Amino acid sequence: MITSPHNEQLKTIRKLHDRRWRERLDLFAAEGEDLLDAAAAAGWEPEVLLRAGEDVERDLLDEVSTLGSGTRVIGVYRRRWSAPGGRLSTYLHAVDDPGNVGTILRAAHGLADGPVLLGPGCADPYSPKAVRAGMGSLFARPPGRAEPASLEGTLVALDPRAETALAGVDPGPGPVVVCLGAEREGLPGELLERASIRARIPLRDDGPESLNVAMAATVALYELANRMAADA
Amino acid sequence: MITSPHNEQLKTIRKLHDRRWRERLDLFAAEGEDLLDAAAAAGWEPEVLLRAGEDVERDLLDEVSTLGSGTRVIGVYRRRWSAPGGRLSTYLHAVDDPGNVGTILRAAHGLADGPVLLGPGCADPYSPKAVRAGMGSLFARPPGRAEPASLEGTLVALDPRAETALAGVDPGPGPVVVCLGAEREGLPGELLERASIRARIPLRDDGPESLNVAMAATVALYELANRMAADA
Numbered sequence: 001m002i003t004s005p006h007n008e009q010l011k012t013i014r015k016l017h018d019r020r021w022r023e024r025l026d027l028f029a030a031e032g033e034d035l036l037d038a039a040a041a042a043g044w045e046p047e048v049l050l051r052a053g054e055d056v057e058r059d060l061l062d063e064v065s066t067l068g069s070g071t072r073v074i075g076v077y078r079r080r081w082s083a084p085g086g087r088l089s090t091y092l093h094a095v096d097d098p099g100n101v102g103t104i105l106r107a108a109h110g111l112a113d114g115p116v117l118l119g120p121g122c123a124d125p126y127s128p129k130a131v132r133a134g135m136g137s138l139f140a141r142p143p144g145r146a147e148p149a150s151l152e153g154t155l156v157a158l159d160p161r162a163e164t165a166l167a168g169v170d171p172g173p174g175p176v177v178v179c180l181g182a183e184r185e186g187l188p189g190e191l192l193e194r195a196s197i198r199a200r201i202p203l204r205d206d207g208p209e210s211l212n213v214a215m216a217a218t219v220a221l222y223e224l225a226n227r228m229a230a231d232a
Numbered sequence: 233m234i235t236s237p238h239n240e241q242l243k244t245i246r247k248l249h250d251r252r253w254r255e256r257l258d259l260f261a262a263e264g265e266d267l268l269d270a271a272a273a274a275g276w277e278p279e280v281l282l283r284a285g286e287d288v289e290r291d292l293l294d295e296v297s298t299l300g301s302g303t304r305v306i307g308v309y310r311r312r313w314s315a316p317g318g319r320l321s322t323y324l325h326a327v328d329d330p331g332n333v334g335t336i337l338r339a340a341h342g343l344a345d346g347p348v349l350l351g352p353g354c355a356d357p358y359s360p361k362a363v364r365a366g367m368g369s370l371f372a373r374p375p376g377r378a379e380p381a382s383l384e385g386t387l388v389a390l391d392p393r394a395e396t397a398l399a400g401v402d403p404g405p406g407p408v409v410v411c412l413g414a415e416r417e418g419l420p421g422e423l424l425e426r427a428s429i430r431a432r433i434p435l436r437d438d439g440p441e442s443l444n445v446a447m448a449a450t451v452a453l454y455e456l457a458n459r460m461a462a463d464a
Contacts, residue, residue, distance in 0.1 A: 099331070103447065106443065107443060109436070109439050110439035111439070133444075135440060135444075136440070137439075140440075167458055204341070204342060204343065204344075207342035207369075207372075211339060211342055212335055212338060214335075215338075215447065218447040218450060219454045222454070
């Protein structure tokens with residue numbers, strides 16, 4: 001039983017709050033029984049497993065938790081990255097909110113067969129907030145990494161200024177990558193030019209200019225997955 | 233220029249961090265120029281308007297801000313509630329995450345003509361986190377309040393265990409209320425029984441059990457709005 005705050009495992013967990021340390025150590029932490037169950041179900045073995053009252057004193061675990069309420073268990077895992085692939089995948093460009101990245105991992109896990117590919121400027125999917133928002137989908141379907149120039153297949157760029165409504169898109173028979181950018185900046189011009197299809201989610205004239213990027217991604221994956229299922 | 237932290241307006245803003253005070257005073261606060269611009273565009277007059285360096289010392293405003301980074305401007309407004317109505321509206325039951333409530337306000341503002349009606353157990357749409365997540369849609373389209381028994385029209389209950397897929401739903405010609413419950417508990421049995429239609433968002437067999445409630449609401453409003461536009 002760990003009884004000292006200077007324990008090396010606790011120190012590691014504390015470091016993993018920080019993106020640079022996650023990258024340097026190639027590790028990340030997940031908190032709570034639901035997430036650890038999801039990890040086990042997906043076949044992930046923790047490098048470190050600390051249960052309050054069993055492996056470590058409860059107060060010491062709470063101190064290294066990123067949850068205000070503390071936690072009963074923390075697991076440390078090695079990061080994994082999916083290769084691009086699947087019939088329907090997602091590319092995010094400069095989506096810098098970790099809650100949105102985690103939410104999109106969960107939506108893509110439910111609606112598409114391919115990974116979420118993270119481009120430059122995206123939030124770290126292994127940050128505590130993204131891991132929580134992903135609700136275990138991170139383990140079942142790890143994110144990938146990509147540069148815009150490396151994307152292959154039919155690129156469908158979500159763009160509020162596009163003329164075509166999403167429901168009018170014919171994705172065709174090949175692999176499709178739905179591309180979304182940050183809410184204000186959108187996708188870089190280079191990617192908009194390379195995209196085979198530019199489409200928008202129709203919004204009411206008296207509505208907001210755009211949806212939150214996680215909502216836009218979810219709607220796009222829902223529509224395209226339905227459309228591809230109908231064609232199959 | 234306010235130079236004392238004991239100023240009554242600053243005290244009021246501090247109180248408005250707390251739900252009981254928002255209810256007692258029937259007021260709420262919004263922070264930042266984007267939100268205050270959205271309020272002005274929708275014709276809301278602030279009861280109190282404090283600009284850093286003009287009406288109040290910058291540090292004092294930062295102290296009552298709910299943003300970690302501080303803020304340049306805070307407006308205090310009187311709460312408003314929309315009456316039920318519209319061709320397509322939303323009912324939320326015990327959706328207790330303020331970020332989700334705000335996100336759904338924004339999605340409904342973009343996709344539907346009716347309000348978001350909040351039932352028992354929902355997060356306060358006028359909490360700082362919900363106001364931020366709503367991105368100004370709160371002002372353009374204030375939320376409503378409802379008891380499940382008072383809902384009128386065609387009730388479409390989102391239920392992961394329903395047999396009908398959302399894309400197979402015929403909403404009919406009358407007003408439609410999309411009903412969503414909390415992620416784990418779902419909708420109360422009484423409401424599921426009263427619903428004219430129970431539908432699910434089809435998810436992959438190897439996917440998560442459900443989507444985040446804000447994602448589910450957005451997909452449902454998108455699908456039903458498209459369907460109703462096609463019928464019109």
